Amino acid sequence: MKSIFSYKTLVSILYFAAGIALMGGIWELIASLTKNEIPSPKMTWAVFKEVMNNPFQDDPDYKGIGTKLLSSLGRVATGFGLGSLVAIPLGLLMGSSKAVMNIINPMVQLLRPVSPLAWFPLGLAIFQDSPKASIFMIFICSLWPTLINAAFGVSHIPQDHKNVSKAFGFSAWKYLTRIVLPFSLPHILTGLRLSIGVAWMVIVAGEMLSGGIGLGYFVWEEGFNGGSVAKILVAIIIIGIVGLLLDKFFMSLQKRFSYAQ
Structure with missing residues (x-):
């Protein structure tokens, strides 16, 4: 067998x-x-079982840990999704044009090292809303890995591929769909994998500042209002597990579309 x-x-x-x-x-x-x-670990496990009792409770006075997790995932999905919608086409454009690369790259290198916490007050000033400021922070911070990897993938398309497209008279759309996207897709997926990791890390800091019902605020509340250290550890474990699952998901996509397969 x-x-x-x-x-x-x-x-x-x-x-x-x-x-x-x-x-x-x-x-x-x-x-x-x-x-x-x-x-x-034994004491934390006991608290974990307690916390996981009715995890999706959504009463006005108490939110279960599952409800908090879904709230955090919703913000991450929104910020990461918006960031990807901007980063992928802009990265493809940068990789395809040296002029665009020379114009945009200095801005990328200037803004990329800025701490995530520095973006929250700016988001708050723009949107006048804490949850939206958190999403803005995730959006900005998750841009860079996908943008850089997409640009790298397109800029390293072999000249033979470009010659073939010219020989067959590919239109701009056909060149994009038959040459650019297939070749750069593994690089884009690598960027998305890195970006989702950044987005998931940033959400904790964002929710600590913005409040709400997410996991980040749960950690802040338990840590600074005389709460349970065991509950903080439970939240850390859940954050780690979800981060691992997100990473494994994008890793599987990488392997699926890798040329090595």
Whole structure:
């Protein structure tokens, strides 16, 4: 009978399990050294089960952890989606034209290193609304990886591909759909994978500033209003798991459209 898992998959699972076990051991040691000021994995697991009881509760006085997670994911999806709609075509344009690259690239290099927290007050001034300011912050910060990778992909199209398009008299649309997009797609997906990671990290900082019902505000509220450290750890674990799943999703897209496949 053929094994369900390949040898490579089993090795990956074992490495993953070893990494989790190592992290759990370090966590247990820290909990012991702090005399459980930092809750142990066992204590955190008990709180995790408590928090996951009715996770999608949406009462005016209490929002379940699932409701908070969906709120955060909604903001990330909006900011990331808008950022991608701007970054992909602008990146393709930059990669296709040296003049556009020379004009836009200095702005990209100037704005890209700016801290995410610096964009929140600007968004608040523009929209006069905290949740929209958070989305604006995600939008700005998630632009750059996709923009840069899309531009890189197009600028490295082999000359042979361009010669073929000229020989067959491709229209601009046909050149875009038959040459530019197929060749640059793996690079774009790499950018999207990096961008979704940035967007998911930024949402926590954004919600700490904006309030609301997201996971970021939940961490802030528990940490600075005398809340439970165990609940903070639960939120961190959920944030980490969701971030891992998002990364795995875009990694699978990368592999699906990679020329190596």
